[in-house]
Amino acid sequence: MIQSITAIPAFQDNYIWALSDEKGSACVVDPGDAKPVIDYLETNGLTLQALLITHHHPDHTGGIAQLSEKYACEVIGPNNPAITGITKAVSEGDSFELLGQHFDVLEVPGHTLDHVAYATPASAETGAPPRVFSGDTLFAAGCGRIFEGTPAQMFASLQKLVALGPETEVYCTHEYTQANLQFADACEPGSVLVGLRKSLVEQQRATGLITLPTTIATELASNPFLRCNNPMIVNAAERFSGSKPADSIATFAAIRAWKDEF
Numbered sequence: 001m002i003q004s005i006t007a008i009p010a011f012q013d014n015y016i017w018a019l020s021d022e023k024g025s026a027c028v029v030d031p032g033d034a035k036p037v038i039d040y041l042e043t044n045g046l047t048l049q050a051l052l053i054t055h056h057h058p059d060h061t062g063g064i065a066q067l068s069e070k071y072a073c074e075v076i077g078p079n080n081p082a083i084t085g086i087t088k089a090v091s092e093g094d095s096f097e098l099l100g101q102h103f104d105v106l107e108v109p110g111h112t113l114d115h116v117a118y119a120t121p122a123s124a125e126t127g128a129p130p131r132v133f134s135g136d137t138l139f140a141a142g143c144g145r146i147f148e149g150t151p152a153q154m155f156a157s158l159q160k161l162v163a164l165g166p167e168t169e170v171y172c173t174h175e176y177t178q179a180n181l182q183f184a185d186a187c188e189p190g191s192v193l194v195g196l197r198k199s200l201v202e203q204q205r206a207t208g209l210i211t212l213p214t215t216i217a218t219e220l221a222s223n224p225f226l227r228c229n230n231p232m233i234v235n236a237a238e239r240f241s242g243s244k245p246a247d248s249i250a251t252f253a254a255i256r257a258w259k260d261e262f
Contacts, residue, residue, distance in 0.1 A: 001021060001022070001099070001100045001101060001123065001125065001126055001128075002019050002020070002021060002099055002100075002101050002120075002126075002128065003020055003021050003022045004019070004020050005017060005018070005019050005131075005171065005213075006018045006020075006040070007210055007212065008028075008036050008037060008040050009036065010032050010033045010036050010059075011032060011033065011059060013174050013175040013176065014030075014032055014033075014059055014173055014174060014175075015171075015172075015173050015174065015175065015210070015212065016028055016029065016030055016031050016032065016033070016036065016037060016063075016173075017029040017030070017133060017171050017173070018037070018040055018041075018046075019099060019101075020044070020046050020099070021099040021100060021101075024045060024046055024047055025046070025047050025049045025099055026041060026046040026047065026048050026049060026099075027048070027049050027050040027051065027052060027073075027098055027099060028048065028050075028051050028052070028067070029051075029052045029053075029054070029118070029133045029171070029173070030052070030053060030054055030059075030060035030061075030133075030135060030173050031051055031060075031061075031062070031063035031064065031067055032058065032059040032060050032061065032062045032063060033062055033063050034062070034063035034065075034066035034067050034070075035063075037063055037067060038066075038067070038070065047071070048067065048070075048071040048073045049073055049074065049098065049099065050073050050074040050075070050076055050098055051063075051064060051067060051068065051073060051074070051075045051076065051077075052076050052077070052098075052103075052118055052133065053075065053076065053077030053078065053083060053086065054077070054078075054115055054116055054117060054118070054133065054134075054135030054136070054137075054173070055078065055080075055111065055112040055114050055115040055116070055135055055136065056078070056080050056082050056083045056112060056114055057112065057136070060135065060136075060173065061077075061083055061084075061085075064083075064084065064085040065084065065085055068085050068087075074087050074088055075087045075088070076088045076090055076096065076098075077089065077090065077116070078090065078091070078107075078114040078115070078116045079091055079114070080114040082114075083114075090105045090116060091105060091107060091116070092105060092106065092107040092116075093105065101120055102120060102121060103118050103119065103120055104118070104119045104120075104121075105117075105118060105119075106118075106119055106132075106160055106161070107157075108134070108135075108137045108157035108158075108160060108161065109148075109149045109153045109154075109157060110137060110143075110144065110146055110148075110149040110150070110151075110153045110154025110155075110156075110157045110158075111135070111136045111137055111143075111144035111145060111146065111147060111148070111149065111154065112136075112147060112148045112149070113148045113149055115135060115136070115137055115157070116135075117132055117133060117134045117135060117137060117161065118132065118133045119131070119132045119133075119164055119168075120132075122167070129167050129168065129169050129215075130164060130165060130167060130168040130169070131168065131169045131170075131171060131213070132161060132164055132168055132169070132170055132171065133171045134161060134170055134171065134172045134173075135172065135173055136172070136173060136174065137154070137157055137158065137161065137172075138158055138161050138170055138172060138219065139172045139174060139176050139177070139180060140170070140172060140176070140177040140180060140211055140212060140214040140218075140219070140223075141176075141177050141180035141181045141183075141184050141197070141214075141219070141222060141223050141224075142176055142177075142179075142180030142183065142184075142223065142225060142259070143158060143223075143225040143256070145256075145260060146256060151249060151252055151253035151256060152249050152253075154252070154256070155228070155248070155249050155252045155253075158225060158226060161216070162216055162219075162220065162226060164216060165216060166215065166216045166217035166220065167215065167216070167217065168215060168216045169213040169214070169215055170212075170213055170214045170215060170216060170219065171212060171213045172212060172213075172214075175210065175211065175212070177201050177205075177211040177212070177214075178198075178201050178202065178205050178211070180223075181194065181197060181198040181201055181222070182198070182262075183224070183258075183259050183262050184198075184222055184223065184224050185198060186236070186262070187224040187232070187233055187236040187255060188224060188227070188230070188232045188233060188236070189232075191222070191232070193221045193222045194222045197218070197222050224236070224255055225252060225255065225256070228248040228249075228251040228252045228255070229248050229251075233251060233255065234251050236255060236258075237250070237251040237254035237255050237258075238254075240254050240255065240257070240258040241254040241257075
């Protein structure tokens with residue numbers, strides 16, 4: 001079973017998630033850069049069993065070739081020929097066992113069309129909560145830019161992640177929380193929960209602490225992209241777009257467009 005989950009910093013604000021078990025085996029999620037992964041594995045005496053890839057962007061795939069050559073590990077990822085090195089292509093409804101842990105595959109298009117997430121159930125044996133490795137779909141207090149999909153696709157993908165339950169821990173791949181909360185505050189000015197979270201995150205970042213993982217419950221309380229039926233968010237969407245949104249998808253589309261230029 002998974003004994004520890006560690007964020008390996010990469011580039012300017014990426015996190016590469018390293019999961020390890022009690023036997024010293026590890027898997028790594030979205031290795032954009034091989035070097036910090038190799039350094040982490042060697043420092044901790046871990047053997048790499050697999051790579052989990054969420055989508056094709058280079059900051060999530062750049063380390064595949066070097067790591068798979070060095071460790072002869074399995075490479076699990078979306079069925080996209082553009083990603084070189086995948087040994088096990090997965091899609092919606094697939095599942096697999098890794099490090100004694102069950103993983104379910106969720107297709108979550110929007111940021112890219114090939115994007116998948118990896119969810120693990122709660123464990124009665126270890127007391128671990130359910131978890132999801134969400135790549136660039138759901139962020140702490142935000143969501144990914146829509147590069148290839150549509151607002152409707154991204155909205156549906158976020159709802160699919162919300163359906164995993166409020167106790168689910170969310171492991172996304174960028175340290176965007178502080179900037180995301182500035183936008184959340186603009187969308188929902190005066191929100192006590194957004195304000196409290198913003199203050200906490202400012203303290204964490206001032207001392208160099210990571211702001212992840214988050215939880216679905218926390219996101220439902222303070223992430224504007226999951227609160228598109230909230231009157232204040234609807235009003236914010238109307239202020240930006242100049243017209244009252246017809247539904248929650250239209251609200252989402254408006255605030256996502258606003259965030260793109262915020």
